[in-house]
Amino acid sequence: xxxxxxxxxxxxxxxxxxxxxxxxxxxxxxxxxxxxxxxxxxxxxxxxxxxxxxxxxxxxxxxxxxxxxxxxxxxxxxxxxxxxxxxxxxxxxxxxxxxxxxxxxxxxxxxxxxxxxxxxxxxxxxxxxxxxxxxxxxxxxxxxxxxxxxxxxxx
Amino acid sequence: xxxxxxxxxxxxxxxxxxxxxxxxxxxxxxxxxxxxxxxxxxxxxxxxxxxxxxxxxxxxxxxxxxxxxxxxxxxxxxxxxxxxxxxxxxxxxxxxxxxxxxxxxxxxxxxxxxxxxxxxxxxxxxxxxxxxxxxxxx
Numbered sequence: 001x002x003x004x005x006x007x008x009x010x011x012x013x014x015x016x017x018x019x020x021x022x023x024x025x026x027x028x029x030x031x032x033x034x035x036x037x038x039x040x041x042x043x044x045x046x047x048x049x050x051x052x053x054x055x056x057x058x059x060x061x062x063x064x065x066x067x068x069x070x071x072x073x074x075x076x077x078x079x080x081x082x083x084x085x086x087x088x089x090x091x092x093x094x095x096x097x098x099x100x101x102x103x104x105x106x107x108x109x110x111x112x113x114x115x116x117x118x119x120x121x122x123x124x125x126x127x128x129x130x131x132x133x134x135x136x137x138x139x140x141x142x143x144x145x146x147x148x149x150x151x152x153x154x155x
Numbered sequence: 156x157x158x159x160x161x162x163x164x165x166x167x168x169x170x171x172x173x174x175x176x177x178x179x180x181x182x183x184x185x186x187x188x189x190x191x192x193x194x195x196x197x198x199x200x201x202x203x204x205x206x207x208x209x210x211x212x213x214x215x216x217x218x219x220x221x222x223x224x225x226x227x228x229x230x231x232x233x234x235x236x237x238x239x240x241x242x243x244x245x246x247x248x249x250x251x252x253x254x255x256x257x258x259x260x261x262x263x264x265x266x267x268x269x270x271x272x273x274x275x276x277x278x279x280x281x282x283x284x285x286x287x288x289x290x291x292x293x
Contacts, residue, residue: 002238002241002242050230050233051229051230051231051232051233051234051237052233052234052237053234053237053238053241064241066241068234070230070234071230073225073226073227073230073231075204076204076205076224076225076226077226077230077231077234079204079205080204080205080207080222080224080226080231080235081234081235081238083205083207083222084159084207084222084235084239084248084250085238085242087157087159087220087248093242094242095238095242
């Protein structure tokens with residue numbers, strides 16, 4: 001199964017969720033700010049990377065995990081990917097797409113704007129990171145829900 | 156092999172490309188009425204975020220689909236081509252997008268506009284045929 005964590009820019013929420021899933025971020029405690037800020041891809045992709053599948057690693061079962069930014073077209077991309085993968089004559093492929101966009105909070109949004117759009121990473125990046133510390137439990141719940149019921153995320 | 160022609164905001168460019176792909180000798184003056192008739196026969200039910208229909212088969216035996224939505228073509232191409240490459244293994248699916256996002260009324264554009272559009276369509280179909288050949292050879 002191919003696993004894709006998706007959010008608006010593919011650089012904040014989906015990155016944190018993917019690395020919780022992959023075990024790089026802790027589940028029994030809140031991570032330290034530095035642990036979040038040092039994640040690969042975190043606050044680093046630009047708008048030119050929208051739509052690209054960034055490889056994050058393999059989970060315990062050997063499934064490849066990717067990170068995707070779809071802008072405001074996440075729902076459309078999901079629907080069309082599902083339709084195209086079911087076309088007649090196309091071999092069945094298992095793809096799970098986890099939409100992290102509902103978990104984007106105001107500090108993450110504001111911090112992301114300051115860092116990505118205004119280029120003030122010294123100000124924006126820590127704000128985004130703190131936003132995840134405040135919202136870590138919900139991200140953890142999303143990941144655990146996916147682990148309990150992966151079928152509901154399949155395209 | 157499956158070929159999907161995509162155009163943003165209107166199915167017209169994708170439909171014209173599908174027509175040109177399946178009927179290479181089709182002149183532009185016949186393409187527009189044929190496209191209008193096809194669309195009338197395959198109208199899209201409302202409420203769907205995208206339009207996807209099977210158009211037919213080309214002379215090379217490829218199955219041609221057409222698709223349209225509000226998603227920008229480069230974004231969709233990047234995602235889908237990555238997805239097909241990684242999830243599809245050695246399966247053959249080619250997504251070809253009309254590069255421009257023209258919001259004009261395709262059905263009622265004048266003859267000069269039609270000729271200009273047709274040149275874009277011909278270039279897209281030619282490029283897609285070459286890509287399909289390369290994919291088959293791999």
